[in-house]
Amino acid sequence: MVTLTIDGKKIEVPEGTTVLRAAQSAGVDIPTLCDHPHLTPYGGCRLCLVEVEGARTLQPSCTMPVSNNMVVKTNTKKVLDARKFVLTLIFSERNHFCPYCQVSGGDCELQNAAYHEGMTHWPLQPNWQPYPVDASHPYIILENNRCILCRRCVRACGELIGNFTLGFEERGAKSILVADTGIPLGESTCVSCGACVQVCPTGALIDRWSAYRGHDVALDSTQTICVGCSVGCGIKVFTRDNNLVRIDGDWDASINGGVLCEIGHFEPMTEKCDRIHTPMVRKNGSLKAATWEEALTAASEGLQSLKGKPRSSIAALISTRQPVETIHNFKQLFENHLGAALVTSTEEGYYTSFSSLAAESTGKPFEGKLSDIHNSDSVMVFEADPLKDHQVAGFFIKRKLPSGLKLLVIDKSENALDKAANKALKPGKCTYEDVFKALTAAVVKLGLAKGKTAIKADELHSLAEKTGLTTDDYLDTAYVIAAAERPVIVYESTENIASLKEFAALVGAKLVGLKGGANSLAAAQLNLDKSYKSDGFKAAFIALGDDELSQKMVKELESIPFKIVQASYASSATAMADVVFPSTTWLEQGGHYVNLEGTVQEAFQSIKPAEEIKTIGDTLIALSTKLGINLDGDWTKELYRRISPVEIAR
Amino acid sequence: MAKPKVSTDWMAGCAGCHMSLLDMDERIAKIAELVDLRSTPITDLKVPDESGVDVGVLEGGINNTSNEEVAHRMRSRCKILVALGDCAVFGGVPAMRNFFTIEESLRRAYIESESTDASGKIPSDPELCKPTRVRALHEVVPVDVFVPGCPPSADTIFYVLSELAQGRIPDVKDDKLSWY
Numbered sequence: 001m002v003t004l005t006i007d008g009k010k011i012e013v014p015e016g017t018t019v020l021r022a023a024q025s026a027g028v029d030i031p032t033l034c035d036h037p038h039l040t041p042y043g044g045c046r047l048c049l050v051e052v053e054g055a056r057t058l059q060p061s062c063t064m065p066v067s068n069n070m071v072v073k074t075n076t077k078k079v080l081d082a083r084k085f086v087l088t089l090i091f092s093e094r095n096h097f098c099p100y101c102q103v104s105g106g107d108c109e110l111q112n113a114a115y116h117e118g119m120t121h122w123p124l125q126p127n128w129q130p131y132p133v134d135a136s137h138p139y140i141i142l143e144n145n146r147c148i149l150c151r152r153c154v155r156a157c158g159e160l161i162g163n164f165t166l167g168f169e170e171r172g173a174k175s176i177l178v179a180d181t182g183i184p185l186g187e188s189t190c191v192s193c194g195a196c197v198q199v200c201p202t203g204a205l206i207d208r209w210s211a212y213r214g215h216d217v218a219l220d221s222t223q224t225i226c227v228g229c230s231v232g233c234g235i236k237v238f239t240r241d242n243n244l245v246r247i248d249g250d251w252d253a254s255i256n257g258g259v260l261c262e263i264g265h266f267e268p269m270t271e272k273c274d275r276i277h278t279p280m281v282r283k284n285g286s287l288k289a290a291t292w293e294e295a296l297t298a299a300s301e302g303l304q305s306l307k308g309k310p311r312s313s314i315a316a317l318i319s320t321r322q323p324v325e326t327i328h329n330f331k332q333l334f335e336n337h338l339g340a341a342l343v344t345s346t347e348e349g350y351y352t353s354f355s356s357l358a359a360e361s362t363g364k365p366f367e368g369k370l371s372d373i374h375n376s377d378s379v380m381v382f383e384a385d386p387l388k389d390h391q392v393a394g395f396f397i398k399r400k401l402p403s404g405l406k407l408l409v410i411d412k413s414e415n416a417l418d419k420a421a422n423k424a425l426k427p428g429k430c431t432y433e434d435v436f437k438a439l440t441a442a443v444v445k446l447g448l449a450k451g452k453t454a455i456k457a458d459e460l461h462s463l464a465e466k467t468g469l470t471t472d473d474y475l476d477t478a479y480v481i482a483a484a485e486r487p488v489i490v491y492e493s494t495e496n497i498a499s500l501k502e503f504a505a506l507v508g509a510k511l512v513g514l515k516g517g518a519n520s521l522a523a524a525q526l527n528l529d530k531s532y533k534s535d536g537f538k539a540a541f542i543a544l545g546d547d548e549l550s551q552k553m554v555k556e557l558e559s560i561p562f563k564i565v566q567a568s569y570a571s572s573a574t575a576m577a578d579v580v581f582p583s584t585t586w587l588e589q590g591g592h593y594v595n596l597e598g599t600v601q602e603a604f605q606s607i608k609p610a611e612e613i614k615t616i617g618d619t620l621i622a623l624s625t626k627l628g629i630n631l632d633g634d635w636t637k638e639l640y641r642r643i644s645p646v647e648i649a650r
Numbered sequence: 651m652a653k654p655k656v657s658t659d660w661m662a663g664c665a666g667c668h669m670s671l672l673d674m675d676e677r678i679a680k681i682a683e684l685v686d687l688r689s690t691p692i693t694d695l696k697v698p699d700e701s702g703v704d705v706g707v708l709e710g711g712i713n714n715t716s717n718e719e720v721a722h723r724m725r726s727r728c729k730i731l732v733a734l735g736d737c738a739v740f741g742g743v744p745a746m747r748n749f750f751t752i753e754e755s756l757r758r759a760y761i762e763s764e765s766t767d768a769s770g771k772i773p774s775d776p777e778l779c780k781p782t783r784v785r786a787l788h789e790v791v792p793v794d795v796f797v798p799g800c801p802p803s804a805d806t807i808f809y810v811l812s813e814l815a816q817g818r819i820p821d822v823k824d825d826k827l828s829w830y
Binding site: 095097098099100104105111114115118120121122125126128129130 | 733736739740741742743745746748749783785786788789793796797798800822823824827828829830
């Protein structure tokens with residue numbers, strides 16, 4: 001610990017703390033612009049200058065580490081004058097005329113800093129140099145005229161996302177923010193995660209959708225989670241008059257630490273589908289708007305006649321974007337009360353079933369957590385594509401590459417991480433079992449095995465040949481994972497789970513399993529992970545919500561004579577239905593979700609649905625009442641009944 | 651003590667700051683009690699007394715030689731000069747044209763505009779003032795009090811005028827300080 005004095009306050013902080021963080025911890029306010037708590041200090045804006053006793057000049061507090069007996073003053077005339085001067089220079093550089101800007105009036109950190117220093121005018125006028133505006137991106141406008149060169153966006157793009165799209169061209173006052181090698185942002189390697197917009201202190205990076213739709217003080221915000229995939233990122237949903245304005249990553253969320261992907265940040269704003277506003281019932285061959293009472297009656301009549309134990313010819317499918325409460329009620333109604341022959345998720349356990357079975361066969365969870373990726377020195381991605389469908393998990397991997405993380409990809413198909421990998425193994429026509437055997441032989445040959453195996457080193461050559469790869473391919477790959485101190489294997493539920501687990505044990509690697517939908521794991525825990533097989537079903541209930549039904553599934557279900565679909569949007573699934581219930585979207589409902597690492601989180605409603613639109617949960621209760629059934633189970637117990645691939649937090 | 655004399659005028663602005671002044675409702679009567687309101691663009695007397703006034707208030711930036719004259723005349727006839735609103739303080743909306751040359755701006759306005767036909771031409775009568783780069787008031791004459799805002803709120807204007815009327819220099823800060 002180091003002891004120092006800031007503005008007469010004696011404080012103790014750990015060694016290596018910056019003066020700025022020390023001051024903040026002591027409640028001393030130092031204005032900043034380029035500083036961001038989630039980014040490494042940069043020392044670019046000089047607004048945080050402080051007086052340090054013994055130092056020749058004012059020092060930037062954000063980059064200066066504390067030292068013992070340091071005496072810091074943050075509010076001397078010299079410091080206050082310097083702050084005004086720093087702001088004067090920033091304002092003089094570009095177009096900072098507030099009335100034209102969407103963040104003016106509370107959301108601009110530059111303007112707020114000027115107010116804080118009581119600046120009534122600019123002592124120096126701007127130099128009137130126009131800079132380029134890049135409006136080529138679908139979500140983001142890059143307005144260099146308002147840029148203060150703080151490089152928060154550049155750091156966020158590199159440090160948080162690992163994408164390194166943004167950078168600066170030219171020097172000094174001519175510096176301009178560019179994408180890649182100076183190409184339009186919309187044609188660049190940008191992955192539309194929105195981190196740059198979220199960290200921009202001024203109006204230089206404009207979110208097209210939310211710009212000019214109200215300042216943060218005028219917006220309502222709901223702290224909730226994204227249900228785009230099984231990562232379960234913490235988000236803040238900003239609304240105004242019950243309309244969606246913006247979604248930000250929640251900096252305080254332990255899972256994602258503020259990071260989001262395109263799906264979490266921008267996709268909810270681009271809703272283009274037709275919303276279903278009222279229940280519909282098929283009459284004389286075509287779907288007609290109906291009252292809830294009519295639709296519930298039609299649905300219950302259709303189901304009542306089939307109700308029978310132990311097996312009735314009903315198929316019931318629910319989306320994994322629904323909360324556990326709803327999935328649990330769904331299971332109760334259809335499996336326990338109506339005796340449906342098939343109750344599963346629309347995902348059919350595709351992303352979980354092998355992992356769940358593997359856990360059950362050994363009787364204990366075997367997967368690690370996302371934090372294992374943060375602590376890892378070598379990651380192997382096996383037949384999963386996190387950068388494509390679990391982007392934030394992909395960012396976690398990519399952003400560690402510059403600090404030395406080794407990355408391996410084993411995937412027969414093209415993988416978004418291929419280019420970033422130290423080694424991407426592309427086996428030919430063979431089973432993955434052979435690939436793992438060859439890898440095991442390579443590990444044995446290298447003498448790096450941490451466990452026992454029957455496979456011998458001299459099998460490597462023949463095994464490698466069998467998979468269409470060279471022994472060197474395997475030795476290189478095996479070395480990177482087996483020589484690592486904290487190796488992690490990221491995978492998606494696979495039929496090769498046994499080989500994978502064996503190999504992971506051999507090299508001492510932790511397994512992190514991606515799970516598909518937001519509640520795929522919860523659905524699996526409730527045994528809703530069976531695959532669909534047509535079985536002369538007479539009726540089907542498809543609880544889709546705002547999810548989509550695959551074309552394959554639509555084809556499978558088409559021939560069932562009586563179909564009830566609850567969905568938010570019109571689709572080929574609702575078009576074939578006999579009864580349609582309108583459903584809330586994820587923003588219009590709440591409930592619990594279990595993410596890929598077994599964290600149970602609650603999502604909260606941020607938008608109120610139209611009166612005629614109900615949650616699937618409420619619809620199930622209404623339907624049960626109609627059928628004379630009482631739903632009263634407790635999901636919190638059911639969730640833990642089955643052994644899970646990853647320990648589920650209680 | 652005689653009531654302090656106040657004159658106002660506008661230059662390259664939109665008159666919005668004067669509208670905001672009027673927006674102070676019945677408090678304008680209080681101002682009238684406290685000060686001797688001399689010339690303003692919205693009253694009969696248009697030019698500040700040659701004998702001088704105590705407080706001069708200017709709205710708008712300076713975008714031509716005529717504005718320059720107005721600024722210099724006000725400065726020479728008042729003791730305390732107030733820059734009222736973003737245009738007077740920073741240059742404001744008219745200053746957007748500083749990112750272009752004057753020739754480009756004139757061509758856009760008089761020749762290329764959607765409402766001009768082929769015969770459009772840039773006025774060049776020697777009687778007319780000459781357009782210049784848009785400047786904030788303090789780039790042309792020294793300013794004593796800056797009141798930013800687009801427009802400054804009626805509350806802020808009332809505070810500024812009542813402080814000046816009572817012989818104090820207003821300190822525009824906190825909730826009275828806003829640039830938009």
